[in-house]
Amino acid sequence: TENFLDIAKHTLKISWQFNGDTFCEKERVLERSSTFSIENLNEKVLPFAFLEELMLCGDIKPYLADNLLENANKLKPFFGDYIGVMPPPAFRDIKEVGLIYRRMENRYILDYFSFEVENGKINKIIKCD
Numbered sequence: 001t002e003n004f005l006d007i008a009k010h011t012l013k014i015s016w017q018f019n020g021d022t023f024c025e026k027e028r029v030l031e032r033s034s035t036f037s038i039e040n041l042n043e044k045v046l047p048f049a050f051l052e053e054l055m056l057c058g059d060i061k062p063y064l065a066d067n068l069l070e071n072a073n074k075l076k077p078f079f080g081d082y083i084g085v086m087p088p089p090a091f092r093d094i095k096e097v098g099l100i101y102r103r104m105e106n107r108y109i110l111d112y113f114s115f116e117v118e119n120g121k122i123n124k125i126i127k128c129d
Helices: 046-055 072-079
Strands: 011-018 023-031 084-086 096-104 107-118 121-127
Touching: 046 072, 046 084, 046 096, 046 107, 046 121
Parallel strands: none
Antiparallel strands: 011 023, 084 096, 096 107, 107 121
């Protein structure tokens, strides 16, 4: 069991099975805190919670507007294998969200994205320069 200090306070429970030589993952269950509600998130926080959900391979559909739902399965490859989500530094636009990528041991890079939110759902994602 692993508890995350993210917005939704996720808990990941993984069960393992021994198959003679190796351990194999038997079951993986990702849960949000019972007090977490997507509907109550501020629109400025929504992209951060969405990206944390995506990073943990959770259910991202409640975060997305109808126009993005049909391509929800393409979002993980679009964003790639990031290891963290962060607010932008002072020299970036406050509306951007930073994704942290591991380049090599002890070397990291950041990419920034902006999100348009309407009626509590993400309806546009833009990769920033």
